[in-house]
Amino acid sequence: MIPALRDRWRRPVTALPTAALALALTCAGALAAQPASAAGDPAPLPGASVARATAAPAPTASDKELRHRVVEAAETQATPGTAPKKTPFIIGGSETTISSAPWMVQLSYYDSAAGTGYFCGGTLVAPNKVLTAAHCVAGLDWADNGAVVAGATGLLDSTNGTVAGVWRQWNHPHFNSSTLQNDVAVLTLDRPLEQQWAKLAAAGDSASYKAGNSATVYGWGLTSGATDADLSANLRKVTLPLVSDATCDSAMKTVLGEDDFVEGSMFCAGTPATGVDEGTKSPCNGDSGGPVMFGGKIVGIVSWGVSGCTAKGAYPVFTKVSSYTWAAQPRIDDTDLTFDGRADLLERTPSGGLFEQDSKGTSLTTRAYQGNGWQNASWVLQADLDRDFYQDLIMRDKGDGKLYRSYMNHGSGQFEWMQISSVWGGYKSYAVPGDLTGDARPDLVAVDADGSVYLYPGKGTGQFYGRVKIVDRAWKNVRIFGHGDLSGDGRADLLVRNSSGVLYLYRGTQVEKTPFSARVQARTGWNFTSYVANGDVTGDGIADVIARDSGGTLWLYPGTNKASSSLFGTRKSLGTGFNQYNLLF
DSSP states (O other), X not given: OOOOOEEOSSSOOTTSOGGGGTTTTOOOOOOOSSOOOOTTOSSOOOOSOOOOSSOOOOOSSOHHHHHHHHHHHHHHHSSTTOOOBOOSOSSSOEEOOGGGSTTEEEEEEEETTTTEEEEEEEEEEETTEEEEOGGGTTTOOHHHHEEEEESOSBTXXXXXXXXXXXXXXXXXXXXXXXXXXXXXXXXXXXXXXXXXXXXXXXXXXXXXXXXXXXXXXXXOOXXXXXXXXXXXXXXEEEEEEBOOHHHHHHHHHHHHSSOOOOBTTEEEBSOOOOSSSTTOOOOOTTOTTOEEEETTEEEEEEEEEETTSOOTTOOOEEEEGGGTHHHHHHHHSOOOSSSSSSOOEXXXXXXXXXXXXXXXXXXXXXXXXXXXXXXTEXXXXXXXXXXXXXXXXXXXXXXXXXXXXXXXXXXXXXEEEEEOTTSOSOOSEEEEEEOSSXXXXXXXXXXOTTSOEEEEOBOSSSOBOOOEEEESSOOTTOEEEOOSOSSSSSSOOEEEEOTTSOEEEEOBOOOTTSOBOSOEEEESOOOOSEEEEEEOSSSSSSOEEEEEOTTSOEEEEOBOSOSSTTSBOSOEEEESOGXXXXXXX
């Protein structure tokens, strides 16, 4: 028997033999004009917006052009000369509506110069972030040729749904186009979308992958294993039982005659294909990049299968998301002032003047004046509380002791102030590390004078739910900071420096009542005069920390993702003279 060809469910790769290309087309601001004020404030709040060193995201193309790409990509993917037609498949699946899968999006790529189009699925994982497969992204210029459609059940619906362009793209740096190992990517959109988004399976999640669990796959992919198959005109779904790695490995070896399944980074689901459409349940070409959902989270990404999708005995193969949360989540949570994926620095002088210095990786740009009126801020933190890709500023006003948030009002197109009424302004130390409760929304941590620590779960609106006490009078006189994943597991962590200058890492668990695991001593001698933790400064996807010493030298401590005394690599000087500022954030 001639073994079935392995199929990447993606666009062609010229290095592969022609016969292996059966699934050829599968990826088938300026300062605010007037400072805003809150009622009853003893002094006006400073200008809400911070000038951007680079342009804020703007549409990469007109909506008309984006929709044109959608149509052309889908029609190129379909059988030449035909349009997608209504059928009852993924293969063996059933029709569904976008209301049952609001996070599901269509990814269309059309290069008019080359005359090529590719179609994939994807999952909205933040208002402007889409999780998909690396084989849908790698080597393509999605900013120039891509389009994303959300909120539409129909594939070629020219009136419904919301269209968006792509601002930037990331695929796993070790993606292998031959083996499809590390098949994960994140697209950053050129605008936030209003549709509901989904969260990734947590790192270390093993329960979700237990053999026998029923997971659901969604897509608009080819409707049959036949050579003249079309894309589905409407969204489809199919529910598949997960199978053990041993079962999958053995089956795929038998069918393909080679060992392509990689345990730990891939998994299989379904029942062995029958050799024909009838009796087979499987995603197919064009479903690539779409999600496998279990327990309300994304556990897999449609990755690859056999040529024709129905070869007898074969299973569809998916990227195991929990193995890549550590790499993907930082790319989802990469908001900064300049929209380039590198965290930036703001500085205030005693007279209230505000300056910005943007990250160049391991150095900073020349400072840029941003305005005055900031002398009334006790402290300020950067964090994107509503995850709209615009960095918020969270400030305590020492005039009234309340907390305020500067945010982008998408209705007015201006930065405005709002009071954070749900959090008391009298705590001794604050931090917004990220998602500590597992709901994919940033949370706040605060330390009281008696050493008690409280967690405020975020609502995703700039406000927070009621506090949860997580430490009872054991963190007195500490300083807390940190933003993002410091330990390399995809979960937000917290740094705690005690009065003796000992630095501890508290790894996040994403469990609300016990949000941190046992502490790890990271450093001693941390007696700096200022700490800034805005996330990834260097752009490598790992959270970093900036600290100022008593002499005014600013140091970058690059993260290593090692939860040990090697938490940071060799520090790098970012310059001297920073004692002229009495607030860094």
